[in-house]
Amino acid sequence: MENAPLQKIRLLSPGSPNRATAIVGGEASGIVNWNDIRYPQFYDIYKILLKNFWIPDEIPMTKDVKEWGTLTPAEQEAYLRTIGLLSNLDSVQTRFILETSLFVSDPSVHAILSIIAQQEAVHNQSYSYVLSSIVSLDQQNKTFTRAHSDPAVIRRNQFIVDLYEGFRNEQTALALAKSLVGSLILEGLNFYSGFAFFYNLARNQKMLGTSTMISYIQRDEMQHGYFVAMLLRAILTERPELDENGEFTEFARKTIGMAVELESDWTREVLKGIPGIDLEEMLGYVKYLANKRISMLGLPDLYPGYTENVMPWIRAYSDENINNIKTDFFEQKARAYSKVTDDNGFDEL
Ligand code: ZN
Ligand code: ZN
Numbered sequence: 001m002e003n004a005p006l007q008k009i010r011l012l013s014p015g016s017p018n019r020a021t022a023i024v025g026g027e028a029s030g031i032v033n034w035n036d037i038r039y040p041q042f043y044d045i046y047k048i049l050l051k052n053f054w055i056p057d058e059i060p061m062t063k064d065v066k067e068w069g070t071l072t073p074a075e076q077e078a079y080l081r082t083i084g085l086l087s088n089l090d091s092v093q094t095r096f097i098l099e100t101s102l103f104v105s106d107p108s109v110h111a112i113l114s115i116i117a118q119q120e121a122v123h124n125q126s127y128s129y130v131l132s133s134i135v136s137l138d139q140q141n142k143t144f145t146r147a148h149s150d151p152a153v154i155r156r157n158q159f160i161v162d163l164y165e166g167f168r169n170e171q172t173a174l175a176l177a178k179s180l181v182g183s184l185i186l187e188g189l190n191f192y193s194g195f196a197f198f199y200n201l202a203r204n205q206k207m208l209g210t211s212t213m214i215s216y217i218q219r220d221e222m223q224h225g226y227f228v229a230m231l232l233r234a235i236l237t238e239r240p241e242l243d244e245n246g247e248f249t250e251f252a253r254k255t256i257g258m259a260v261e262l263e264s265d266w267t268r269e270v271l272k273g274i275p276g277i278d279l280e281e282m283l284g285y286v287k288y289l290a291n292k293r294i295s296m297l298g299l300p301d302l303y304p305g306y307t308e309n310v311m312p313w314i315r316a317y318s319d320e321n322i323n324n325i326k327t328d329f330f331e332q333k334a335r336a337y338s339k340v341t342d343d344n345g346f347d348e349l
Contacts (some may be wrong), residue, residue, distance in 0.1 A: 006103045006171045009110070016320045019108035023235050028105050037108040039234060040303035040306050045227050046108070049115045052223065061133035068134045071206065074273045079207075080139070081270050082194040085149040086217075088157055088326040089186055094120040094163045096183065103171050112227060119220045126213050133209075150271045151284075156262040163255070173239055174248075180232040180251050188225035188293040191218070193267040193282060199314055200276045229296035233314040249299060257302055260290045284310045302318040303340050 004025070012030045018038045022139070034043045095118050101113035131140040147153045158177035163182030167175040195218050202211035203291065235242070242248050263286050271277050286302040288310065294302050 003172050003256040006170060006173060008102050009105055019257055023106045023109055024104055024176060026105040028107055028205055030107055032111050033190055042108045042129045043113060046112050048223055052220055056122065056129040056213060059209050059213050061130060064207045067206050078197055078270050078274055080143045082197050083131060084143045085119060085153050086191060086194050087124055087144055088147045089190055090120045090123040092161060093186060099168065103176040109231060116224050123217050130210050130213060137203050152266045156266050159262055174242055177232060177235055177242055178251060179250060180228055181255050184293055185256060187221045187228055189259055189289050191221050192289055193263060193271065196282065196314055199269060203313055233297060235267050242318055252297060256290050256294055260286055277295055
């Protein structure tokens, strides 16, 4: 059954129920009635995603423009490389989410994926926006294309793209589940060394506009990762045959472990020599994140002992405490942060 191809959803299927009979491969009319959905907790996710709305060019960059010239050459280099990498991840994710949603029978999931894809498009806009503020058009263009020839970035991105292409080539529930592990890695692990680089600048009072933007992106990505994990768990619950002998669990553990290796390689290369960044701590942070992500799938830690964030300063700007960010730190107008919590029923799945 796990090898039966999923059908591309029909725009409307009159006669089928509004509440989908399954997330994938089920029947549904195509109409979203939020009061009659398969997983009521998905409505909470949808509302949180909407509340997170933000517009990149509302973030003032004038101070960043002045400070750019005060960064060390290593910091400038890491800044541009990291933006180039993030733009690649977000471009891929916009397309993956849109394409995947065409094979999801549950219309409430389709609606949530639409919002996630929209947010990924905004993330891409934000990278263009910050770069256009601080460097020439020529350098902007180079930044967006250099990731294509950067071996550490290629290895890291190709790993995710291969998982995604696996589903594009063969639209089965199993391939979808595997690609969602890739998506959990992209949303929940691959962005974070890059984020940490910008928070490190921020704690040294540098490039606060950029780090404000990054904190909004991170808030979105955490929510996306959270939803991807929920979705994956729901699919595995609906289709227990996908993990009949624990193969899928083994696949998830191996894949996340491999992602940690690739992330560590990239981190060692790009963040080497950045004042304030301790590489060993960063690598521990990556393992800590991997543990958090795998626990969202209900699986035990991959790296025993990595249970605490060893770089607590990151928490001041992100992660669970994002709703506690002091707005005066960023010298921005106050924004209503919505809270990322466990109270949306995730554990009930
Ligand atoms: Zn994104
Ligand atoms: Zn995302």
